[in-house]
Amino acid sequence: MxxxxxxxxxxxxGNTFNTAKYLNFYFTDAVLDDLSVGKKFLGHEGIEDYFSSYFIGxxxxxxxxxxxxSDEHHVYLEVKFTGNFPEGEIGGTFEITIKNNKISYLKADLID
Structure with a gap:
């Protein structure tokens, strides 16, 4: 891979707001833990809510x-977000666990 x-x-x-394609990167029971909002989003339904609210919205x-x-299963990503939110631009991080070509766990946070 x-x-x-x-x-x-x-x-x-994500940048093209293609929800179906975005969700296809995740296992149906994946966990997205966003520390910046203090909530875990469970499975495709939860991740779709997250994506719709914080990316499309x-x-x-x-x-x-x-x-x-780090290895074939662990990725650390630093990103820059721009959009229609008060800061206009803010940094973020993703710690991603990948198994069998899908995301099984993702921890997200913002950088102050």
Missing amino acids: NIKAFINDWIEA YNTNTEIVSLDI
Whole structure:
């Protein structure tokens, strides 16, 4: 698996607001734990709510700042978010666990 291509495609799906394609990157029982909102989003239904609220709802564009591939299952990503939210631009991080070419767990946070 080409993890860098996987991450780039995942970011592109998010930036084009393609919900079906975005969800296809996740296992149906994946967990998305966003520390900045203090909530875990469970499975496709929860992740779709997250994506709709925080990405589509704020017209969020995500740009990769740095990508650290620890091994074939763990990725640390620093990003820059721009969109229709009060800050206009803010940094963020994703710690991603990938198994069998899908995201099983993702921890997200914002950088102050």
